[in-house]
Amino acid sequence: MIKLKNISKKYGDFDAVKNIDLKINKGEVFGFLGPNGAGKTTTLKMITGVLKSTSGDILINDIDINKKPIEAKKQFGFVPDSPDIFLKLTGIEYLNFIADIYNVSKEDREKRIEELSNKFEIKAALNDKIQSYSHGMRQKIVIIGVLLHKPPLWILDEPMTGLDPKSAHILKNMMREHVDEGNTVLFSTHVLEVAEKICDRVAIINKGEILFCGNLKEMKMQFQEDSSLEKMF
Numbered sequence: 579m580i581k582l583k584n585i586s587k588k589y590g591d592f593d594a595v596k597n598i599d600l601k602i603n604k605g606e607v608f609g610f611l612g613p614n615g616a617g618k619t620t621t622l623k624m625i626t627g628v629l630k631s632t633s634g635d636i637l638i639n640d641i642d643i644n645k646k647p648i649e650a651k652k653q654f655g656f657v658p659d660s661p662d663i664f665l666k667l668t669g670i671e672y673l674n675f676i677a678d679i680y681n682v683s684k685e686d687r688e689k690r691i692e693e694l695s696n697k698f699e700i701k702a703a704l705n706d707k708i709q710s711y712s713h714g715m716r717q718k719i720v721i722i723g724v725l726l727h728k729p730p731l732w733i734l735d736e737p738m739t740g741l742d743p744k745s746a747h748i749l750k751n752m753m754r755e756h757v758d759e760g761n762t763v764l765f766s767t768h769v770l771e772v773a774e775k776i777c778d779r780v781a782i783i784n785k786g787e788i789l790f791c792g793n794l795k796e797m798k799m800q801f802q803e804d805s806s807l808e809k810m811f
């Protein structure tokens with residue numbers, strides 16, 4: 579579903595991401611794991627076309643995000659780490675705006691907004707301006723916006739951060755269900771336990787380099803001999 583071929587990102591002279599090769603398969607929850615400043619956000623921003631890579635190729639469902647961004651962007655929904663959304667809109671105006679962009683029918687959008695806003699307990703605030711929302715509420719409204727148009731691939735940057743435990747639990751279950759229906763989830767986290775609970779496979783990034791990629795059993799085997807994993811998180 580996602581292929582990263584030797585991608586790198588430089589900020590000036592600083593190498594934030596160095597020669598990453600990764601494949602994320604259809605039908606898996608893939609965790610992108612690393613401590614603060616490791617390069618997770620930079621990588622997800624390159625995958626989603628928010629940032630241009632300095633070098634390398636990024637394919638989403640075999641579509642090059644840099645060559646055919648509009649087509650590639652139809653394949654996924656992206657929840658950034660700090661939701662930069664239309665603060666002057668109300669929650670419901672924002673969701674309708676997203677539904678318009680993705681041509682979600684009136685009937686479908688009403689049903690989904692009702693269901694998801696109840697689930698994430700934000701229904702009562704839908705008529706309030708987003709600028710009055712807390713970080714967690716902004717996170718929820720962006721998540722609902724992504725779920726609204728049912729993209730096959732979800733890309734979520736630190737999605738649990740700022741969410742209350744109940745909403746985080748709901749989101750984890752939804753990630754699993756999405757994948758069980760044959761779809762794909764890529765998400766980043768700096769919390770090892772979160773990754774251990776829901777991922778089929780993980781990649782560990784540190785200082786811009788991939789240290790490991792594999793399933794959880796393989797990860798434990800690789801790191802059981804030393805304590806570098808515990809030290810990192």
Ligand code: ATP
Pocket residue numbers: 589592594612613614615616617618619620621659768
């Ligand atoms: P966190 O979990 O703290 O969000 P991260 O793993 O997402 O961290 P990135 O945000 O990708 O890490 O940052 C990787 C490195 O690149 C860090 O050293 C960061 O300071 C640096 N960096 C990020 N954005 C910029 C920028 N616009 N200009 C210069 N350096 C940057």
